[in-house]
Amino acid sequence: MAPIVSVSNLSKTYASGFEALKGVSLDIEEGEILALLGPNGAGKTTLISIICGIVNPSGGEVTVNGYDVVREFRETRAMIGLVPQELTTDAFETVWNTVSFSRGLHGRKPDPTHIEKVLKDLSLWDKKDNVLRELSGGMKRRVLIAKALSHEPRVLFLDEPTAGVDVSLRKSMWEVVERLRASGVTIILTTHYIEEAEEIADRIAVINGGEILLVEEKAALMTKLGRKQLRVDLAQPIEEVPQTLLSYKLSLEENGQCLIYDYDTSAERTGITALLAALAEAGIRLRDISTRQSSLEDIFVEIVEAGQ
Numbered sequence: 001m002a003p004i005v006s007v008s009n010l011s012k013t014y015a016s017g018f019e020a021l022k023g024v025s026l027d028i029e030e031g032e033i034l035a036l037l038g039p040n041g042a043g044k045t046t047l048i049s050i051i052c053g054i055v056n057p058s059g060g061e062v063t064v065n066g067y068d069v070v071r072e073f074r075e076t077r078a079m080i081g082l083v084p085q086e087l088t089t090d091a092f093e094t095v096w097n098t099v100s101f102s103r104g105l106h107g108r109k110p111d112p113t114h115i116e117k118v119l120k121d122l123s124l125w126d127k128k129d130n131v132l133r134e135l136s137g138g139m140k141r142r143v144l145i146a147k148a149l150s151h152e153p154r155v156l157f158l159d160e161p162t163a164g165v166d167v168s169l170r171k172s173m174w175e176v177v178e179r180l181r182a183s184g185v186t187i188i189l190t191t192h193y194i195e196e197a198e199e200i201a202d203r204i205a206v207i208n209g210g211e212i213l214l215v216e217e218k219a220a221l222m223t224k225l226g227r228k229q230l231r232v233d234l235a236q237p238i239e240e241v242p243q244t245l246l247s248y249k250l251s252l253e254e255n256g257q258c259l260i261y262d263y264d265t266s267a268e269r270t271g272i273t274a275l276l277a278a279l280a281e282a283g284i285r286l287r288d289i290s291t292r293q294s295s296l297e298d299i300f301v302e303i304v305e306a307g308q
């Protein structure tokens, strides 16, 4: 199946001369939830702004359902919903009018039944006649989502959806995301929160310095997360790893005082029991042992640092 969004060799140099994207290529499959992870200034907003037709690329190509986002922006804009970080609409407009107007902006005919459903889904129905400035921050966030869903997009972008959001809104947001996914909508979210990506994404893309460093199924990343380290502090330092222990791929650190053993927690056998027996057999006495599990955070930091 052709990807719903295809980004190929995309670059962006701002007027200041700053190169925010350096040849990014990425295919997004229909119906998936992709999390775009990256530190501040990585290029996440620039990338989604180009896909959404808000920022012009300097080079490369982006298609949405086969349509080019620059040459055929009317078609692509109609298929895309964007939930930005902040509300910029008229504060004196009512919720109902703002959301209905947004549908029109995307070239769709009025459909009060759909708008009613969106507002009810987001628990905004009893606020439909309130003007935006009367709403709490959380409610304003809901309005942003309602606007993005007003024209029934096939692809929804959520830019930092839960930054500064309370637990209950976060929960209802993920319920909406789940329902949208079940209805076949493709969802791309940008986030700094690794746990968030872990919770809801099918795939994770890591971006830094305008480059995609990795795109991987979450499950595969979780297997990496399953890696653990056994640290064995030795009673006496050794000069080198004994021949009988070479099959364990140990690394000798801290002037020969400590052995590090990487193992896979998802493997049937970790090899720890055998390793400890082999250490005893080799006459190596231990002072202490400890284990440490790498988190997705560690993996993320490692990927970003290795890419720099």
Ligand SMILES: Nc1ncnc2c1ncn2[C@@H]1O[C@H](COP(=O)(O)OP(=O)(O)OP(=O)(O)O)[C@@H](O)[C@H]1O
Binding pocket: 014, 015, 016, 018, 019, 020, 038, 039, 040, 041, 042, 043, 044, 045, 046, 047
């Ligand atoms: N209009 C602009 N002119 C010049 N530089 C810009 C412009 N917009 C963004 N940049 C720079 O491009 C880089 C990428 O910015 P972008 O907003 O895409 O990052 P981001 O990954 O979304 O970051 P954050 O997580 O902080 O939102 C940053 O260094 C930013 O300063």
